[in-house]
Amino acid sequence: MLALSHPHPASTPARHRRAVPLAPQHHRRRRRFAYVTPSAILLGPDGRPIGSGLGSGPRNKLPFTPPPMAPPGQLYQPFHPPPAPLPDSYSTLDLSQRLEVLRDRLGQWYEYAPLIAALSREGFTPSSIEEATGISGVEQNRLVVASQVRDSLVSEGFPADLLSYFDSYSGPELLYELRFLNARQRADSAMYSIDNRLEPKGVRELARSMKDFPRRRDDGWDAFTRASPGDCLAFARFRQSREAIAIEDCISELELALQVVETEAAKARVELEMEKAKKKAAGEEVDDDEADTAASRPDVPVVRLMYGEVAEATTVLLLPVVRETDGAEALALAPRRIKKDVDLGLVEVDKGWTRWAVVPGWGPVSAVADEAVVVEMADGRTLPWRSAVEERVLVVANRGRRDVVESGIYVVEKDGRLVVERGRKLVELGVGEAAAEVLLVARPPKDVDDDMLGDEEWD
Structure with a gap:
């Protein structure tokens, strides 16, 4: 332990002394600190200095914290990697x-990797380890x-035939990049990386x-799905497109x-942004607020069913x-x-069917009831407007009108599934005939309706 102390006046030999002219009091007081020199003080187990001298006083020693002690016969290490079981x-x-196995x-790389931690x-x-095996730090x-990432994939039940994709020499580099994700995300991203x-x-x-x-809840974030690796990657590039200075x-x-x-x-959200960017590149004026409003507003009625609505309907x-x-x-x-x-409300159809929906007699649907059909969609976010949310919806369509406008x-x-698209987009793609025209979209009833008054509010 080192401490700072003044040299003892008697320790300076007489032949090294020289006469120094006296200075005023304030100068002499300042010059005293110019002769401060470091000296070593040895501290004993009790923290007290060993030896004597002016610098050995307890008021002159620096704070002392003893280093942690390692068990006898072992080297002290401030960090220990987590234990990993060695292969049999x-x-x-x-x-x-x-060392020979590592050298x-x-x-396989994942078999001898636990030897490094051991x-x-x-x-x-x-x-x-690098000196003995040639493997850099x-x-x-x-x-x-x-x-460790590979072990988490195994615990998530990742297919063994696909896991062998990472057995190659570049496998550690690929899996190393997934270290910040949780186990579920690692499995999804690993599958996406393989595909x-x-x-x-x-x-x-x-x-x-x-x-x-x-954490990136910017405009358009709601249209992308968190559980989809492709959507997450697309949203990152979607954000980068908005940060780009050049339109190209x-x-x-x-x-x-x-x-x-x-x-x-x-996809619909990215295509909307692409349409706006192309208009800007062509020199056309684009009102961002107007475009966003148009994208969020559907062109057909969207109604929410209420409990008991069918029973009370005339x-x-x-x-x-x-199904979609x-x-x-x-x-x-x-x-x-x-x-x-x-008179009796009997309905006759041309063939048998197993799945039916009972809906109120809405005017637009009643007018084409002979050709009306309901498409059940599991996720309302597939609808081509941004105000759609994640919920099951019923799309009521008219098979009698198929010409696209x-x-x-x-x-x-599309790809074997029924989807809803705007006519403007279909015309751009050259599609002149669709399966049916959408009449309206019915959303499921809410358990709690904020617009309805409670019993206590009536009193």
Whole structure:
């Protein structure tokens, strides 16, 4: 322990002394501190200085904190990596054999990676391991972390045949980039990386986009799905397009987003932004507020059902229901009404059917009840407007009108599924005929209606 003290006057030999002219009192007081020199003080186990002298007083010693003591015979290490079980084939090896396995890379990388952590617990440092095996400290860290990520994939039930994709030499680099994600996100991103054959740089971008997505609640965030790796990556590029200064860079980022986006709602949002960017590139004036309002407002009635509404309605309709996964052929084959007994309310259709919906006799639907059909959609966010939310919806459509016009909204088949698209987009794609025209969209009733008064408010 070092402390600062004044040298003892008697310790200076007489031959080194020289006469110094006296200075005023305030100068002499200042010069006293110019002779301060460091001297060492040895402290004993009780913290008291050993030896004598003016500098040995307890008021002159610096605060002293003894270092942590290691167990006898062991090297003190401030950090210990978490223990990792060794494979059975390596558990019986001695030290020289373990170093040989690492030096010659005997076996798969995820099998010998736990040997690095085991050596660290035994007192080896990254530099000493590198000297003995040739594996650099950076690669040591990558191997250990990648093996932990791989273990988390195994615990999540990741398919074994796909897990072998990471057994190659570049496997640790790919898995290392997923270290910041939770177990579920790691599995999803690993599957996406395999399907799209991503390089380490692409996996890094994917992992960062999935990690940042919950915190980036910018405009348009609601249209993207958190559980979709492609949507998270598309949203990151969607944000970058808005930060781009040049319109060419903005369009380039949006094109990349369209290549990776997965859900229909997110795709519609990116396409809307692409349309605005192309108009700006062509020199046309674009009102952002007007475009956002148009994107959030549907062109057909959207109603929310209420509990007991059907029972209180004076007229009800019985309509066949088709799931969105059934395709356009099922939509065309759904039964049509051929006769109705008004007095007794009997309905006759041309064929048998197993799934029906009872809805109030809305005017637009009653007028075309013979050709009306209901499309059941599991997620309302697939509708082509931003105000749609995640809930099951019923799309009531008219099969009697199939010619596409720009002002309409239609049901079309896409990749074997029934989706809703604006007529303007279908015209741009050259689609002249759809499966049916949308009449209205019915949303499920809420458990709590904020617009209704409670019993206590009536008193």
